[in-house]
Amino acid sequence: xxxxxxxxxxxxxxxxxxxGAGAAAALPLLANAKPAPPKTRMEARARMxxxxxxxxxxxxxxxxxxxxxLDALRxxxxxxxxxxxxxxxxxxxxxxxxxxRRVLACLTLAATVQGRAVTTIEGLAEGExxxxxxxxxxxxxxxxxxxxxxxxxxxxxxxVHEGHAVSDDAIREYxxxxxxxxxAYPKIVAAVKDAAPKMARA
Amino acid sequence: MRPFHxxxxxxxxxxxxxxxxxxxxxxxxxxxxxIDLMKLxxxxxxxxxxxxxxxxxxxxIRADASGLKLGALARMSDxxxxxxxxxxxxxxxxALDLAASPQIxxxxxxxxxxxxxxxxxxxxxxxxSACNKxxxxxxxxxxxxxxxxxxxxxxxxxxxxxxxGDFAVALAALGATVDLExxxxxxxxxxxxxxxxxxxxxxxxxxxxxxxxxTGFTVPAGAWARRSLYLKIRDRQSYEFxxxxxxxxxxxxxxxxxxxxxxxxxVAAKPWRAHEAEAALRGQPLTxxxxxxxxxxxxxQAKAPGELAFKPELGRRTLVRALLQAQAMEV
Numbered sequence: 001x002x003x004x005x006x007x008x009x010x011x012x013x014x015x016x017x018x019x020g021a022g023a024a025a026a027l028p029l030l031a032n033a034k035p036a037p038p039k040t041r042m043e044a045r046a047r048m049x050x051x052x053x054x055x056x057x058x059x060x061x062x063x064x065x066x067x068x069x070l071d072a073l074r075x076x077x078x079x080x081x082x083x084x085x086x087x088x089x090x091x092x093x094x095x096x097x098x099x100x101r102r103v104l105a106c107l108t109l110a111a112t113v114q115g116r117a118v119t120t121i122e123g124l125a126e127g128e129x130x131x132x133x134x135x136x137x138x139x140x141x142x143x144x145x146x147x148x149x150x151x152x153x154x155x156x157x158x159x160v161h162e163g164h165a166v167s168d169d170a171i172r173e174y175x176x177x178x179x180x181x182x183x184a185y186p187k188i189v190a191a192v193k194d195a196a197p198k199m200a201r202a
Numbered sequence: 203m204r205p206f207h208x209x210x211x212x213x214x215x216x217x218x219x220x221x222x223x224x225x226x227x228x229x230x231x232x233x234x235x236x237i238d239l240m241k242l243x244x245x246x247x248x249x250x251x252x253x254x255x256x257x258x259x260x261x262x263i264r265a266d267a268s269g270l271k272l273g274a275l276a277r278m279s280d281x282x283x284x285x286x287x288x289x290x291x292x293x294x295x296x297a298l299d300l301a302a303s304p305q306i307x308x309x310x311x312x313x314x315x316x317x318x319x320x321x322x323x324x325x326x327x328x329x330x331s332a333c334n335k336x337x338x339x340x341x342x343x344x345x346x347x348x349x350x351x352x353x354x355x356x357x358x359x360x361x362x363x364x365x366x367g368d369f370a371v372a373l374a375a376l377g378a379t380v381d382l383e384x385x386x387x388x389x390x391x392x393x394x395x396x397x398x399x400x401x402x403x404x405x406x407x408x409x410x411x412x413x414x415x416x417t418g419f420t421v422p423a424g425a426w427a428r429r430s431l432y433l434k435i436r437d438r439q440s441y442e443f444x445x446x447x448x449x450x451x452x453x454x455x456x457x458x459x460x461x462x463x464x465x466x467x468x469v470a471a472k473p474w475r476a477h478e479a480e481a482a483l484r485g486q487p488l489t490x491x492x493x494x495x496x497x498x499x500x501x502x503q504a505k506a507p508g509e510l511a512f513k514p515e516l517g518r519r520t521l522v523r524a525l526l527q528a529q530a531m532e533v
Contacts, residue, residue: 048208065208065250068237088238092305101279101308107237108309111208112230112252155305162304176440177303 050114054079055123063110070094070105073120081121081150085179092178095151095158096120102158121150124157132202133157136195137188144182152178156192157199165196203240207249214260214383214415217253221413222385224249229415231275231311234302235318243328244319244336253415257311260417265290270421274313274381278369279304281312291421293430293449297372300434303441313416316370316380316396316473317408320363321443322352334360334404342404350509351445354517356471357505361404363471365397366443370473372432375449375465378421384414393419397472426451426461428533433524434467435516444468446517448524452488459483462525466500469517476500479521493525494518 047062052072061076070087073079073096085093087106094105097119124131133156136142143149155178159165164174171192172185180188207224211217221227228247230236231254239245253275260273265286272281281287282298301307301315310318324330324343332341344352344362353364365371373380373393380396382389397408410416421427430451436442447467453460462483464476479500486492497518504514 046205065206066203088241089234089306092303095305102305103309104234104305107232107234107306109208109230109233109237109250109252111210112233112254159304164304173440174304177305 048111050111052077052110052113052118053116054118055120056117061110065109065111067110068106069096069098069108069110069113069118072110073105073118079120079122082154083147083150085148085151090179091148091151092155093148093151095154095178097154097158100158100161102155119154121154124153131157132198133160133191133195136191136198140187140191140194141184142187142191143180143184148178148180148182152180152188156188156195159192160196160199165192168193204243204246206240206247208252209249210252210255212255214256214417217251217256217415218383218385218413220249220251221415224251227251227413229253231314232277232306232309233314234306234310235314239319239326242326244326256417262418263287267423269423270294272312272419272421274416274418275311277308278302278310278312278315279307282307289428291376291427291430293372293375293427293432293451294369294421296432297368297434297449300432301368312369312419315367316373316393316416316419318367319407321366322363323348325363334400335363335407336405338403338405346508348509349507350513351443351468352510353471354469354504354506354510354513355466355474355501356399358400358402358404358471360402361400361471362507362510363400363404364468365470365472365474366468367473368432368434368444368447368467370397371447371465371467372449373419373421373465374473374475375451375463376421376424376427376430377463378419380416381418381420382410382414383417384411386411390420393473394475399471424451424453424461424463426453426463429453429528429531430463431524431528431531433520433527435520446513446520448517448521450521450524450528452525452528454488454529457487459486459488464496464500464521466517466521469501469504469513476521478502483525488525488529490522490526493522496525497521 049062052059083093085091089107096105159174171189209220226248230250230252257275261276262273263284264271278298282295288295324333330343332343352362378393379390432449434444434447444467449465451463462480464479466474479496482496482499501514
């Protein structure tokens with residue numbers, strides 16, 4: 001979990017995963033290559049040139065307009081931290097921040113976030129230093145399988161910023177959009193409660 | 203998801219123009235209904251007109267002496283958090299707060315939320331051939347199927363889908379109006395007249411004209427607005443649609459009901475205003491007995507086939523509790 005979230009650094013778990021799943025196709029897109037603009041109407045429907053600002057960095061991509069932000073992150077930018085659970089807005093595993101607000105990447109078309117700042121779980125840590133919420137999830141053992149965890153953490157950070165992490169009940173209510181099939185809920189509540197004052201100090 | 207043209211509209215005029223240029227175009231705001239139902243192949247727009255840039259002109263949240271003005275592109279979470287909405291229109295803030303999840307409330311626009319589609323499982327699952335909403339004339343699988351969440355008021359033998367939302371129920375209760383703009387100009391209609399009952403044409407859900415765009419809502423001021431609440435009964439405590447809900451606003455004169463507004467959610471084919479229940483209470487003392495009489499009036503026309511048999515009683519109890527809770531509010 002303490003791996004630096006940078007797919008371009010040395011053999012990380014994520015790097016190995018994307019390598020095994022066809023990194024040759026995915027990685028060149030990280031290099032800010034500008035695709036040629038589409039020429040015809042049919043081409044325009046097939047692929048649309050867009051610039052996505054993810055974790056402070058612009059990515060030039062050419063995507064089918066149907067591409068959700070979640071698929072753009074996972075399949076085209078090798079940012080697989082955001083998870084695909086239900087893919088229909090019911091589980092919260094894909095939660096990311098757009099202009100600082102938590103949203104569901106699975107119900108957001110990538111085309112609609114052009115010109116906006118997207119933050120994913122990969123953008124939370126400062127270099128080797130985990131975000132206080134990430135550290136709190138580890139400290140409190142707030143997961144079992146870990147699949148929902150990136151979404152939980154993105155939601156939890158927003159929950160604190162919104163001022164909703166004021167009591168156990170409020171945390172439960174404002175974290176209700178993130179399901180955990182392992183039912184680590186008590187420890188998630190404990191982690192959010194613990195991280196909130198640390199975020200205020202950070 | 204089927205292919206579509208994606209078009210970004212910079213303003214209202216451009217949105218109308220682009221929508222008019224594509225047969226089968228749809229507007230895209232938060233996308234929480236649209237993208238979901240496109241993935242399920244229930245909705246198949248040929249073009250999506252992204253109207254999120256219209257937020258610059260249509261996201262106001264303003265309460266003054268004449269009422270509450272809300273832009274159609276305001277997001278549910280922003281309206282729910284607005285101090286004047288929470289203080290002066292608690293029913294509206296609660297209906298928004300109790301809906302969906304924090305992420306979805308951040309995404310969903312008010313206009314899109316009001317137009318959200320039914321959660322009827324036979325509408326959402328194209329594996330079922332019988333759905334008069336998806337395929338007019340194909341029948342209604344819900345009539346004899348899994349239907350405990352569906353409508354007991356305003357339904358027809360062609361469709362028993364319920365309207366799933368909360369905010370529109372509050373708007374209907376408070377007599378709000380909706381601002382529309384289309385190729386033929388602007389008009390204002392009552393929120394209560396925006397949705398249609400299914401009748402023989404459940405595929406036609408609203409009275410919107412072709413390419414017409416919702417630009418805003420106006421909730422008229424009223425002495426009842428402050429003493430108002432939204433009571434939502436659900437299968438789980440959070441992040442769930444209403445199995446029954448009541449939007450209640452009261453203007454009390456001592457123990458007497460000077461004015462009352464009642465909306466019902468989860469139980470009806472459209473955002474439901476319970477005029478009969480209001481009439482039963484107006485000028486009467488508000489007691490448990492009079493609240494129960496009003497609740498009986500509200501559900502007098504209910505039809506509850508199959509699994510829905512429990513729902514009239516749940517709806518009545520929900521309304522009685524909401525009325526008594528509103529009476530006990532300190533305003």
